[in-house]
Amino acid sequence: MEEKIIGIAGNPNTGKTTIFNALTGSKQKIGNWPGVTVEKKEGEYIYKDIKFHVVDLPGTYTLLEESEDQKIAIDFLTRNKVDVLVIVADALNLERSLYLLVLLSELHKNIIVDLNMVDLLEKEGIDYDIGHLEKLLKVKFVKTIGNRNIGIDDLKEEIYRNCKEKRDEYLEFNYGAEIEKLIAEIINNLNFSSAYPLRFVALKILEKDEKFIKSISNLIDYEKINQIIFEIEKKCGKSIDRILIEKRYAIIHGIVKECIILKKRGLKFELTEKIDKILTDNLTGPLIFLSIMFLIFCIVFSIGNPIQNLLELTIENFRKFLSYFHLPIWLDSLIKNGIISGVGSVISFLPNIFLYFLFFSILEDTGYIARAAIVSDRLMHKLGLHGKSSIPLILSFGCNVPAILGTRTLEDKKDKILTCLSIPFMSCSARLPIYILFTGIFFIKYQSLIIFSLYLLGLIIGILSMKLFGHIFFKYESSPLIIELPPFRMPYWRNVFIDSWMRTKYFLKKAGTIIFSGSLILWFLSYFPNPSKYGTEFNWIGKIGNLISIPLKTSGFGFWQAGVALIFGIYAKELVVSTFGTLFGTGNLQDVLKGYFTPVSAYSFMIMSLLYMPCIATFWILKKEIGFKWALISFFWSLLIGWISSTLFYQIFIFLKGG
Amino acid sequence: MKRLSEVEEGKYKIVEILKPGKTKKMFNLGILIGDEIEVKKSCPGPVIIKKGNTSVAIGYGIAKDIIVEKVE
Structure with a gap:
């Protein structure tokens, strides 16, 4: 065909x-x-x-x-x-x-x-x-x-x-005698054959498209061409690129005017304007913006979490069901601890990720994203960010993955990279079980206050890192906001569903592969060389845990179980909790943890869990969105900042207590 | 003549743009010098202007470099 x-x-x-x-x-x-x-x-x-x-x-x-x-x-x-x-x-x-x-x-x-x-x-x-x-x-x-x-x-x-059909006639604008002469002159100076039509190249040069010119700079005598441009600009007192834009619009305007048929005045778009008045107002705008975001969290929480629990329960039952088969011990362990854990963590992500994608699509389709950018621009700008960063940043408190994907609305690459680098520090919902476990043991009176302080800390560290990176890498000034406000429309559901489904599928396919292979490696390390002692200090994983626990001593939790729990947390941060459960074996986990942690080291551990590194899925999506180099930078930076923060906190408190 | 960042809501004409490099995107959106625009929302926060069927929000960083003149 x-x-x-x-x-x-x-x-x-x-x-x-x-x-x-x-x-x-x-x-x-x-x-x-x-x-x-x-x-x-x-x-x-x-x-x-x-x-x-x-x-x-x-x-x-x-x-x-x-x-x-x-x-x-x-x-x-x-x-x-x-x-x-x-x-x-x-x-x-x-x-x-x-x-x-x-x-x-x-x-x-x-x-x-x-x-x-x-x-x-x-x-x-x-x-x-x-x-x-x-x-x-x-x-x-x-x-x-x-x-x-x-x-x-x-x-x-x-x-x-x-x-x-074959075509040989193309639209060519006549820019007027003077500019046409200039174009001809430049074409004469272009003595090379290019992939582009020569007239296109000449216009690009006149438009001063720096990047384009750079790409062909070894082929042209730019100095001579520049001289020609300089002269004509002096003559008409305007920059040539502006003249071109104005000329084009003038001609187009003429054409449209000639072809427009005015009928009786219909309904104007007064509704959009009226809604906009409320949505972008300095007082009601932010209120509505926050309410919408809050609503999204509530809906995802109330729909997503039950589905997630149901999926986890199903996986758990499947695991039990496998026990009836009496498989060889190693195979049984590989399937239960390796494969099912890996697949399970991917699947349990899915409902929430799909829902966040869905809401993001709806916000995009209705045209609300642009309004949200306006509302938050002033605050974001003060933080050194672009107005459009606000939605990804807020989404990141739910899950970092869709948040990072949401940064694609940022046109400027610098804005995008910096927003992406700060997102992993935002405390996503997967980190909450860790806080709940520890605050439930050590800070019962001030539970919500302590948890809130961690969210705040993540936010502060995220913003500071971004400022620092902006300073080091970009001499950064966030690009000023200029965006079109599309008219409001009802979301077109077919679009919204195709869009979010495609994204979820893509995530499942790609992130799934990585998480899955990661879980096999972790299983291998936990199983060998002592198969009967899965995930303990007698196996490689425990040895690695021991090794990791050495630098963790300064943070107040230098024992191998903490090291291993943090390694498993790379899958998905909520695994930190279940890993502790496995490692400390039987007995009441809360009582056991009391033997290992003090309130100070518990808080220090929570700081570590909050900051220490993006989970595999986040890492993968970072790599996809801003490239491998930046994903690595994010990885090592968060590791470093996690260690420094928890150590500083622990040491200062110990010092104050002692003194 | 005033800066776009300083004006109240109403109808204006764009007289001059001080830093054309920074405002290239505005030209791309079809808003040019000499155009009549309507300011729908003024500072603080981004200015919202309307030309024909196009509404554009412009942050302070750019709005302060756009010189406009009131149209009666």
Whole structure:
């Protein structure tokens, strides 16, 4: 069967994902763009006699290589053979989408414009003369309403027809005599053959796209070109990149004006404005924001936890059920202690992770994320963060994994890395069982106060680390907020579910593999060389625990059981508790722990558990989102800061007590 | 003429942008010098402006470099 490649491009908030989902259905997969940590979505469908591979490109406004997303879009469009490029345009923001169309046309691509959300045109009381638009812009237009599946067949038909026809006419804007002369002059100075059309290269140089220019700097005589640009800028007193942008918008504005059909005024979007007034108000805004986040936690807690408990119970029963088979002892142990524990910890994660993904999707789909960024921008900015960091940071108190995934809304890479580095310090719900165990023994009177102090400590350490890293690595100043506020809309459930399901599946597949192999290693260390003494000091794990306990002495808990518990906590932090349960064997765990810990060393241990390192799942998602190097940095940094904090705390208290 | 970070809600025209490098993203969103905008929410906190069907929130760091003029 003939195969074709379709690219889907467009501004953010134009319903790109909806169109992608409508075209490919559930036949899609999530991955990463090679070499970078930006998410890549691909899918496929068959129409008539052609199989179409669809690639969803990151949403962009321009083709400047200023963010990773945009670089990917350009790289993909220039390096790969794309048979048809569909630009999804928001019908109500046509000019901006046409801006992207103009830029992409310079790359000589076969383009179709998908005028999406046309139902909103009626509300607004306008329409477009499509025939005229097509004539002026030399591309085909298709009208769709993505979330109601209207027009998708027309789009498929148009894509099909485009694949069958050969095109040689592309839209080229005339920027006026002076600039055209300049473009010609630059092209004359470009004596090389490139993957890009020369006119595109010339325009890129004029736009002063520094990263692009750098990438071709050995091929051009930049000094000479710069001289030419300098002269023309002196003559008109404006920077040339600004002139280009203004020219393009002026021409587009003219075209749209010529093609717009004004009908009677329809209903304006007063509702969105009214809601916005409340949501972004300096007083009610933060209140609503906090209430929404609180509500999400409550719902996840009340739905997710029972499911999680049920899953854990099922796994536990399965473990008991296996005992009836009288397997060889080693196999029995491998399955029960290794495989089931590993799979169990992955599975018990799932309900909560899915729910957080789901809520995050809903917040994104309704357009609330942008409002939350506005509300928290001032506070976040004072902390050296971007307004959009607030939601991931809050989510991280539930679970670090979806929180880190949530940082993908941060466009600036520095913002993203720094937010990701601070997230593992936020006390997720898996750490709570540890606090409950220890405070229940040593701090019964002040239980909630002590637990609260740990949450606060995590927050403070997270922010301080971020400031420190920002200072060391980036000479950091958080990028100022500038975001578009998409109109509110009801979440499109199909999108929301496909989105969160795909993510959960991806997490399950990838994190599952790592956690699973990790659990096999841990089992191996616990089982050998003394199979009868699983997970004790007579086995390798105990020896490692002993080794680890040496530096732990300064923190007040230098015994091998603590070392082993902390190792198992890498799986998932709540395992610290169950490991203590196994290691101290029979008898009342609370009484036994009283023999090992004092209130001071217990608090010190809780500090350690809070800070010492991200769990495997968090580590993996960090690697995926910000790269291996940063994940390692996060790993070692938290190990160091965990040890320093608990040691400092313990030593100071011992000193005060003694003195 | 005033800075966008200092104005009340109402209709304005963008007269000048002091640090064009920093505001490239605004141009990309289709908001240009000479455009008429409506300020929907003023400082403190990000300013929300509206041009046509586009609403954009602009943080103080950028708003202070945008010079606007009241439109009656």
